[in-house]
Amino acid sequence: MSRRHDNICTRFALSQLYGVSRLSVFRSRRNFLMDSAVVAKGSLLTLSLPAILSACQRSQLALEQGAEFRVFDAETAADLIAIAARIIPTDDTPGATEAGVIYFLDTIFDEPKRASQLASLKEGLLTLREQLPPDGRYFYELDEKQQDLLLSDNEQTPFFVTMRFLTIAGTFSLPMYGGNRNKVGYQLIGYEDRGAWWPPYGFYDADHVERGE
Amino acid sequence: MAEVAFPSFSTREEVDFVIVGTGAAGGVIAKELSVAGHSVVLLEQGPHLQASDFHHDEWAYDHNLELTWGRSQGYPQTFRKFESDVAEEREMVCGYAHNVGGSSMHFSGNFWRFRPIDFIEASVRGTIAGTNFSDWPITYSDLEPYYTKVDWEVGVSGLQGSWDPPRSREYPCPPMPIKGSDVLLERAAKAMGLNPYPAPVAILSQPHNGRPGCIHCGFCNGYGCEVNAKSSSLVTMIPLALASGNCELRTHCTVHRVDTNEKGRATEVVYWGADGVVQAQRAKAVVLCANGSETPRLLLMSESAQHPDGLANSSGMVGKNLMFNGYSTVMGLFDEPVNAYKSVPATRVVHDFYELDPSVGFYGGGGIDGRHPSRGTPMGFALMAAPAFGTPAWGSDFKADLAYQFAHAAAFDGHTTSLPLSTNNITLDPTVKDKFGRPAIRTTYMDHPDDIETMRWFYEKTVEMMQIAGASNIVGDYERDGQEGNVHLLGTCRMGNDPDSSVIDATNRAHDVPNLFMCDGSSLVTSGRGQPTMTIMALAFRAGELISRAARRNEI
Structure with missing residues (x-):
């Protein structure tokens, strides 16, 4: 057990282990997103969401469909899609784009109580855009390598930390919130979304029975 | 089966008992007292959720605190490590679910009994300087029959063996x-x-007691059980209390005071009803089961000329000895x-x-x-x-x-384990309030x-x-x-024989107020080894029986 491992397993990690059950989680989520507001259930159930974005169409389609977002203009949506796509990329399996993370964002930020969080998010995006090359206006216009470099430079900023949090939340939360479409998040990590099981659950308990332990 | 007539008591009618809180302890005591024939008004600040309300919804529960509530819902808390610090406002410090069934609804279900040593450890191991580490006024054998009651009436799965503390009956489920x-x-x-x-x-x-077996969905800890296989107060005790015809459950009621009269007896519990209007339910006796942070806060908020340091606090121990595990x-x-x-x-x-x-x-x-x-x-x-x-x-x-x-x-x-210390405590925050204007729970730990x-x-x-x-x-x-911060909220109204160093006696009755009882995590004298709910429920079965007996003998 190296000292490095001790340091790596930060309080953040520990707190996330327990979530609601162990309260340290509440002090780990002190980025600006978590400071206030709940998701209003009613508004989430009345959504009429546009079609899934495919990987090859992602930013362009967002631009064309910009009018369908409730809280983002087309350029903001396209940039957020592009950022989420660098956090959980589309490679040999679906990523944040196919999960519909942008629709998750559009859903939760439509809640009036999140207005100040949305403003902070948009402000963070503007700060990111200020770092674009002189002729650049939007993040999504960069190639992927340039995008990764810029995000690496911003890895410790509240904006990136929040976008990482939201991309993961949008990929793995219940599809009712607009993301995790076709349960691509569950498929990615090998989570069988059956809601009920009977043993054997995995290799080791099957082996336990087989050996008669 | 005949339809059960649910009672609806007038707040001006002096019911036998008002119970504050419907969790692991409150649910058990409500069931014990109402089934024994006493009239009970049961107050709960949250909603009466059912199995069909529960989902595997991390976004709602873990990240938006829809079951536990926090600052976002108007219930900030404050924290400081030392009494010399100014406490800082937090989303949540002491965590508990706000709903019928309390945290027994969303807990992990780990259900270790305490062992004989837990009740006598200070004698066996020796006291520890600078701490309030002490023996309980009751022993494991006093509590064993009630552990067994929990096993069977609430529903526990396990395998008896040499590893168990002494038990009088096998587990009901494998x-x-x-x-x-x-x-x-x-x-x-x-x-x-x-x-x-x-x-x-x-x-x-x-299956046991008319409830189904677990479907192994994996969402226990932090979630409500969607098939009623988790043995919460919500699905085991509350239905029996309501079916008795003697218990009125009032949800969305936020208690802020226990009133006492010139004789030093509790007379009524004051709360905001679901409509926000102040109500005061009169009762012959009051039982606080609001948890190890809410119970001491309520006592401290119930100060009066007669009880300047808070109700039932002549020992100065209300709120102290907080133990998290x-x-x-x-x-x-x-x-x-x-x-x-x-x-x-x-x-x-x-x-x-x-x-x-x-x-x-x-x-x-x-x-x-x-x-x-x-x-x-x-x-x-x-x-x-x-x-x-x-x-x-x-x-x-x-x-x-x-x-x-x-x-x-x-x-x-x-x-x-956690040791009981006077410096680890619950007090009223001097500046931060919740949305009702109650002082926020301030944790020093x-x-x-x-x-x-x-x-x-x-x-x-x-x-x-x-x-x-x-x-x-x-x-x-x-x-x-x-x-x-933690979800184990123990020790803040500790049980003991000495009124100078404890808040309640061995029957869960306040030393200072003859018709006031406290039973929840706050009653615990020592912390056990990290799974307190079984012991809280066993104490509640015991307290319910003793309180009922005292009521029948007119000794309250």
Whole structure:
């Protein structure tokens, strides 16, 4: 057990282990997103969401469909899609784009109580855009390598930390919130979304029975 | 079956009992008193949710606190490590579910009994300078019949054996099937000469008392059970209380005061009703089961000329001796799929270190069980895995790592003792208020050095177990700088024979107020080893019986 491992397993990690059950989680989520507001259930159930974005169409389609977002203009949506796509990329399996993370964002930020969080998010995006090359206006216009470099430079900023949090939340939360479409998040990590099981659950308990332990 | 007539009492009618809180203790006492024929008004600040309301919704429960409530819902709390600090406002410090059934609705279901040593440890082990470590006024054998009542009436799954503390009756349900995470724990423990055994849980492994067996969905800890297999107050006790015809349940009621008269007796409980209008329910006796943070706050808020330091607080012990239980966690990756996200949190426990040998140089003890590192939650794991394992936090490598880690990870957790200290306490925050204007719960807490040493000991032991189990990428930690919140809220109205050093007597009656009773985590004299709910429920069965008996003899 190296000292490095001790340091790596930060309080953040520990707190996330327990979530609601162990309260340290509440002090780990002190980025600006978590400071206030709940998701209003009613508004989430009345959504009429546009079609899934495919990987090859992602930013362009967002631009064309910009009018369908409730809280983002087309350029903001396209940039957020592009950022989420660098956090959980589309490679040999679906990523944040196919999960519909942008629709998750559009859903939760439509809640009036999140207005100040949305403003902070948009402000963070503007700060990111200020770092674009002189002729650049939007993040999504960069190639992927340039995008990764810029995000690496911003890895410790509240904006990136929040976008990482939201991309993961949008990929793995219940599809009712607009993301995790076709349960691509569950498929990615090998989570069988059956809601009920009977043993054997995995290799080791099957082996336990087989050996008669 | 005839339809049950639910009573509706007038607030001006003096009912036999008002009970504040419907959780592990309040549910049991409401059932015991109402079935025994006493009239009961049961007050709950949250809603009456049902199984059909519960979902595997991490976004709502873990990240928006829809079951537990926090600052976002208008209930801020404050925290400081030391009494010399100014407390800082937090989303939440003391955590508990706000709903009928209280935290028994969303808890993990781990249901260890306390052992005989827990009640007499100060005598056996010796007192500890600078602490309030002391014996209970009751022993394990006093409580054993009530542990057995909980086993059968509430519903516990387990396997009796030499590992158990003495028990008068077998478990009603067999143990849960072993999970891969606990196969790994069991093999490592046996290789070390230890004695792992099936974990007792308040989750049904097979139908019992008209409720179904568990479907092993994996969402226990932090979630409500969607099939009523978890043995919460919500589904075991409250329905019986309501069916008695003697209990009126009032939800969305926020209590802020217990009034007393010139004779020093409690007369009524004052609360805001669901419509926000102030009500005061008169009663012959009051039972507070609001949990180890809310019960002392309510007593402190009920100060009067006669009780200037808060109600039932002549000892000065109301709110003091807060104990969280310590914990440690170590996780690792295994070659084959563990799939620890399926089924109940833990199916094996190691209690060989229940009492650490005094030669270690500090006081402490605990238990170890196997788990999934993120309680099996997909979003929680995806957020936590990279910083924990030190793997890339975003990009294709992050994604590839996640795809492997989720099913291949297991954790071994330590659950440990906390010492009772006057300096660890619940008080009224002088400035921060909740949305009703009640002073926020202010927590002052710094783990005793022995508690931190105990966590460290368990951390190091579980690292060794992980290595023996064959894990790679072993990482973990313990609360080396002291805890800053928890869901175990123990000791803040401690039980004792001496009115100068305790708040309630051995029958859960306030020393200072003859018709006021407290029963919940606050009653505990010592912390046990990290799974207090079974003992809270057993105490509640005992208190319910004793209170009913006293009422019938006109001795309240």
